[in-house]
Amino acid sequence: MTLIFYDYSKAxxxxxxxxxxxxxxxxxxxxxxxxxxxxxxGDAFRKINPDCTVPALQLEDGKILTDNASIAAxxxxxxxxxxxxGTTPYExxxxxxxxxxxxxxFGMAVASALRNANPAMKDRSLPGKHNxxxxxxxxxxxxxxxxxxxxxxxxxxxxxxxxxxxxxxxADISAACALDFxxxxxxxxxxxxxxxxxxxxxxxxxxxxxxx
Amino acid sequence: MTLIFYDYSKAxxxxxxxxxxxxxxxxxxxxxxxxxxxxxxGDAFRKINPDCTVPALQLEDGKILTDNASIAAxxxxxxxxxxxxGTTPYExxxxxxxxxxxxxxFGMAVASALRNANPAMKDRSLPGKHNxxxxxxxxxxxxxxxxxxxxxxxxxxxxxxxxxxxxxxxADISAACALDFxxxxxxxxxxxxxxxxxxxxxxxxxxxxxxx
Numbered sequence: 402m403t404l405i406f407y408d409y410s411k412a413x414x415x416x417x418x419x420x421x422x423x424x425x426x427x428x429x430x431x432x433x434x435x436x437x438x439x440x441x442x443g444d445a446f447r448k449i450n451p452d453c454t455v456p457a458l459q460l461e462d463g464k465i466l467t468d469n470a471s472i473a474a475x476x477x478x479x480x481x482x483x484x485x486x487g488t489t490p491y492e493x494x495x496x497x498x499x500x501x502x503x504x505x506x507f508g509m510a511v512a513s514a515l516r517n518a519n520p521a522m523k524d525r526s527l528p529g530k531h532n533x534x535x536x537x538x539x540x541x542x543x544x545x546x547x548x549x550x551x552x553x554x555x556x557x558x559x560x561x562x563x564x565x566x567x568x569x570x571x572a573d574i575s576a577a578c579a580l581d582f583x584x585x586x587x588x589x590x591x592x593x594x595x596x597x598x599x600x601x602x603x604x605x606x607x608x609x610x611x612x613x
Numbered sequence: 614m615t616l617i618f619y620d621y622s623k624a625x626x627x628x629x630x631x632x633x634x635x636x637x638x639x640x641x642x643x644x645x646x647x648x649x650x651x652x653x654x655g656d657a658f659r660k661i662n663p664d665c666t667v668p669a670l671q672l673e674d675g676k677i678l679t680d681n682a683s684i685a686a687x688x689x690x691x692x693x694x695x696x697x698x699g700t701t702p703y704e705x706x707x708x709x710x711x712x713x714x715x716x717x718x719f720g721m722a723v724a725s726a727l728r729n730a731n732p733a734m735k736d737r738s739l740p741g742k743h744n745x746x747x748x749x750x751x752x753x754x755x756x757x758x759x760x761x762x763x764x765x766x767x768x769x770x771x772x773x774x775x776x777x778x779x780x781x782x783x784a785d786i787s788a789a790c791a792l793d794f795x796x797x798x799x800x801x802x803x804x805x806x807x808x809x810x811x812x813x814x815x816x817x818x819x820x821x822x823x824x825x
Contacts, residue, residue, distance in 0.1 A: 452714075464703065471710035478702035490690035491676065498683035502664075506741075526754065529718075531761050538748045542738065549743050 404429035405459040407449060409436045413508070413582035414528075415456035418472045420574045423610035425480040429458075442530070453530045473571055485571045492566045499565045499572035507550040508579040514543030514586040540586075547588045551595055558597035562604060569608075577605050616641035617671040619661060621648045625720070625794035626740075630668035630684045632786045635822035637692040641670075654742070665742045685783055697783045704778045711777045711784035719762040720791040726755030726798040752798075759800045763807055770809035774816060781820075789817050 406422060406429045408415045422429060434440045434455050441453045450457040450467045458466045458475075466472045477486045487493040516522050517540035526533040554576065558564070564572040580602060583589060590598040605611050618634060618641045620627045634641060646652045646667050653665045662669040662679045670678045670687075678684045689698045699705040728734050729752035738745040766788065770776070776784040792814060795801060802810040817823050 460703075466706050466710065468710050468713055470713040471706035474709040475702050475706035478705060490687050491672075493690060494678050494683035494687035497686040498678065498680050501680055501682040527758075531758075533754050533757065536748060536750045536754065539751055542745050542748065545745065546739075546743075 402461050402463070404461065406431045407434050407446075407455050407457040407459075408432065409434050409441075409455050412436055412455065413511070413578045414454070414469060417469050417571075417574050417578045418456035418458065419613065420578070420610045421473055421476060421485060421571065423613055424483065424485060424569075424574075424608075425476055427476060427480055447530075451530070454528050483569075485569075485574070487566060487570065496565050496570050496572055499570075500575060503572060503575045503579065506546060507554075507576060510543040510546035510550065511579050511583045511586060511588070512543070514540050514547065514588075516540075517543070518586070544586060544588065547583055547586070551588075551590060551598065555590075555595045555597050558601050561597075562601065564601075569605075573601075573605060577602060577611070614673050614675070616673065618643045619646050619658070619667050619669040619671075620644065621646050621653075621667050624648055624667065625723070625790045626666070626681060627668035629681050629783075629786050629790045630670065631825065632790070632822045633685055633688060633697065633783065635825055636695065636697060636781075636786075636820075637688055639688060639692055659742075663742070666740050695781075697781070697786070699778060699782065708777050708782050708784055711782075712787060715784060715787045715791065718758060718765075719788060722755040722758035722762065723791050723795045723798060723800075724755070726752050726759065726800075728752075729755070730798070756798060756800065759795055759798070763800075763802060763810065767802075767807045767809050770813050773809075774813065776813075781817075785813075785817060789814060789823070 404427065406418065408419055408431050410433060434446055436455070440446060441455060447453060449459070449465055452467055454468065456469060456472060458472045460466065460475075466475055473486065477484070487496040512528070516526050517535045517537060522535065524532040524534050526535050526539070561567075563569050564576055580590065580598070590602065592599060616639065618630065620631055620643050622645060646658055648667070652658060653667060659665060661671070661677055664679055666680065668681060668684060670684045672678065672687075678687055685698065689696070699708040724740070728738050729747045729749060734747065736744040736746050738747050738751070773779075775781050776788055792802065792810070802814065804811060
């Protein structure tokens, strides 16, 4: 039985897992779950992932991993090459730290900015099976967080090709997916203010995994 | 040079690292950073952790880990016994998933509920070096998330001693620290509604690491 990857090609969260799978050349079958049609909330997908989110990955023995954290941890063990979570204890630590930082200060900021302002996402302030009403001020806070993170990342990337450890890692995947998706809230790296971010992101575009 | 652990004994986030260190019996020196006196924002601590947050851990070579994610990842490698992040690929995956779930749906919910309502935390809607103004509706959303998570955890813990993999793991540490801290927003496990959570939490109280 092959791995089954539950994806939605337009969303940033499953894109992170899709790039991770591609970088490690993991053979798998893809099933598209149409979030725009609310397919993730239906009974069929609820049996696969009760949290009603993508990505999810069904393993060869039928077990299912239901988020990016578990998919990355599992695949790094089974397909160690190329390493994307670090090899030495210190590398593993700093990459875990970047993942946490990018999640809290950037990925979730973009999600907050979108989910709390888009009329199509009424009551969808958070992903998952519970409805929470939109909080317009939270969208505004998200936009400020994005500005702060981009300024921080710009300084960090001076003379660096990658975010952490001098190598391509999951931190580059997470940050690039959040950056690309930020266009939905009209935020992007600016030629004058963020030349290092633009250089870093252009470098990633050379990778096959970023073009599937 | 010994490890230096930057702690604040009353806060839930450094408590997670403190328990992790204790479970693995890691020799270290502790330095208390008084968050109530805003010591984390001062120049001295900014040189240690520019993010102005605890926990932080200075390693033997002087490098500094600046959050729970990196501290756990590092210590698990250097002090593998007892394993707290899992041993098999699948265990590592499900524990990573629990960590993400507890962080997003519980730990951050408690933080949101507190930070967006407490008058003493004006402009401290989020931890870290940037100020963001309080959003009262976000406090209310946090309280709802706590209720939803406790209901979910109650069902999950039926006939289970620990949250994940049948063993004590970092998931128990993270969830218990969030639960204990939830008292600051008047939320706690209820004898009638959450008997499994109360049984699980009582079991953890037998551990020395939960009593330091």
